[in-house]
Amino acid sequence: MYVGLSDADLAPRIADGDSEAEAEMCRRMGPRIRLYGLRHLRSSSAADDLVQQVLLKVIEALRAARLRESDKLAHFVLGTCRMVVVELRRASHRQEALLAKFGSDLIPEPPPMPTLDDRQLARCVQTLKERERSVVVMTFYDEHTAAETARSLGISEANVRVIRHRAVAQLRDCLGVTL
Amino acid sequence: MTTKNDGGTGCSNPVEAATLMDYWLALLPSTAEDAIEEHLMTCDACGDRLRHVISLSEGLRTLARSGSLMVVISDRFVKHAAETGLRVREYAPARGESIPCTVAADDDMLVARLAVDLTTASHVDLSWCDPRGVEHQRMADIPIDVESGSVICQQSITWGKASPSMTLTARLLAVNEAGEEHLLGEYTFNHTRTIPGPPGWEVS
Numbered sequence: 001m002y003v004g005l006s007d008a009d010l011a012p013r014i015a016d017g018d019s020e021a022e023a024e025m026c027r028r029m030g031p032r033i034r035l036y037g038l039r040h041l042r043s044s045s046a047a048d049d050l051v052q053q054v055l056l057k058v059i060e061a062l063r064a065a066r067l068r069e070s071d072k073l074a075h076f077v078l079g080t081c082r083m084v085v086v087e088l089r090r091a092s093h094r095q096e097a098l099l100a101k102f103g104s105d106l107i108p109e110p111p112p113m114p115t116l117d118d119r120q121l122a123r124c125v126q127t128l129k130e131r132e133r134s135v136v137v138m139t140f141y142d143e144h145t146a147a148e149t150a151r152s153l154g155i156s157e158a159n160v161r162v163i164r165h166r167a168v169a170q171l172r173d174c175l176g177v178t179l
Numbered sequence: 180m181t182t183k184n185d186g187g188t189g190c191s192n193p194v195e196a197a198t199l200m201d202y203w204l205a206l207l208p209s210t211a212e213d214a215i216e217e218h219l220m221t222c223d224a225c226g227d228r229l230r231h232v233i234s235l236s237e238g239l240r241t242l243a244r245s246g247s248l249m250v251v252i253s254d255r256f257v258k259h260a261a262e263t264g265l266r267v268r269e270y271a272p273a274r275g276e277s278i279p280c281t282v283a284a285d286d287d288m289l290v291a292r293l294a295v296d297l298t299t300a301s302h303v304d305l306s307w308c309d310p311r312g313v314e315h316q317r318m319a320d321i322p323i324d325v326e327s328g329s330v331i332c333q334q335s336i337t338w339g340k341a342s343p344s345m346t347l348t349a350r351l352l353a354v355n356e357a358g359e360e361h362l363l364g365e366y367t368f369n370h371t372r373t374i375p376g377p378p379g380w381e382v383s
Contacts, residue, residue, distance in 0.1 A: 007221065032220050035229055039203060074220040081220075114231050116238040125242060126249075130321045133250045137333075140239035142259065143204055152253030154324030161206075165197045171235065172196070179196040179228045 011070035014062040025062070026055050029077050034110050036081045041088065048110075050088065054080045116175065124174035132167035135160055189224035199225070199232045246288040246336035251305070251321045257290055257331060270368065271329075277367035282339040284374050289334045293351060295364045297325045300353040303363065305332060308348045315347075320354075341379030344372045 002010070002024040010028075013021035033054045037047030057080050061067055067076055125133060131153075138149045139160075146160040153160070172179065194202075194215060201207050202215045219226055242248065246265070261267045266285055271292035272278045282289055297303065305318040323330060330351060347370065351363040372378055 028223075029220075031223070032226055035219060035226050035233075036216060038233060039205075075217065078216055078220045111227070111230065114234040116234055118238060118241070121235075121238045122242055122247065125239070130251055130318050133248065134252060134322045136239060137243040137248060137250050138252065138256050139204070140236060141243040141256070142263065143240075144256075146206060148255070152255045152324070153322040154326070155322060165200075168197070168200055168235070171239075175235070177231055177235065179199070179231055 007073045008071040011062055011067050011073050014059070015065040015067075017063070022059060022062075025058070025073075029058070029074075030055060031111050032074075033077065033081055036078070037085070040085050046088065050081065050084055051110075053084045053088075057084065114177075120175060121171070124171050127174065128167050128170065131155075132163055132170070135163045136167050136171075139164055190222050192218075193222075193228065194218060194225050196228065196232065199229050200236065203229065203232050203236055246333065247338075248333065249316075249318070249335050249338075250333050251318065252290075252331050252333050253324065254292075254327060254329075254331060257288075260288055272366040272368070274364040274366070277369060279369045279371060281371050281373045282336065282342075284340065286336060286339075289336045289339045291332045291334060291349060291366070291368070293330045293332065293349060293364060293366050294328060295330055295351050296328065297323050297330075297363070300325075300363060302354045303330070304352045304354055304360070305330065306350040306352060308350060310346045310348070312348075339370075340374055342370060342372065343378035343380065343382050345370050345382045 002021060005021075005024070007025070007028060010021045010025045014025060030051050033051045034047045037050035038044070041047055041050060054077065058077055061076070067073065125136065128136065134153060135149055138144050138152060139146075144152075146157045146164070150157040150160045155163075198207070198211075198215065202212060205212075207215065219229065244265070257267060257269070265287040267288040267290060268282055268286045269290040269292060270278060270280045271294065273294050293305075300323065303321055303323050305321050306314050307316040307318075308314050318332070321330065321332075332349070347368050349366045349368070351365075353361040353363050355361070
């Protein structure tokens, strides 16, 4: 029933008390919020917390019809993500009261992460040129910046970027991953 | 925001894969990052592609931390690895030196620090030879930091732990445009197996 509806179509329905529209909004936004959380919090459990807290705040706002322009739903969710990440970094407490009020049954299961063949990946990395392998290892070991890697290897920052992009593209090809 | 034509992604304006990786690695300027996040909040196709990027990134992080790759690294990297809790076994022979070495079961990284003057070299190969001088592996055109006065090579810890007692010689070679080689330094490692149990192979 809700498949053909846009994100914006869901907001007024939620304001009207439509619980199915609410569930659909959570189903769509949950995985997107989780990706944001993974990127900024670097932890699956913290990303799950973020999904809960953001969805609860968004539902609360939508039920109260506080979102005036429904086509700004995604932007509103993103803004809420940013605000909650700041809060999470400031204090790690959970919003138990909100969870008690709304329950957690609307929190969707995240889509599974794609799996990689680790042995194949190792074989692919061994086929890289020496500079590419050095840049890949030093970049991904601890997510070193291009500047740090460049300083360490005595090459320019721009060169590190070019080498990294080329190496990652080659690895994707080697693994048969098409993006 | 850097985008490309839809390559069957289900998105009319998909974010380039390289840009998604830069986003995941937090290497984008904030304006570009904001634009990516606005897009990802409305586009599940690019969200799926980002999951593949994350998966590859996590796989590479695990591999990089495993110590199982043979790779040229930097002094900062070795120090950082030790600071993050890895047990690093390091040997630092002088030019022409022959040294005893081993690897323990609880070592995480095995590193050879080869002292060398790189001021006249631009293209350097690292060749690994057996005692007869037969080359077993060549690492061509390795990254060098002329000012560092050394080349640091991580040997695979997996290989080291499986290795029988044996001797290996590392040779640093400057290679000119004509393909001519000039020996910069030679370093011999006399490895004694100390880990109990049979080695992964026998020396021929």
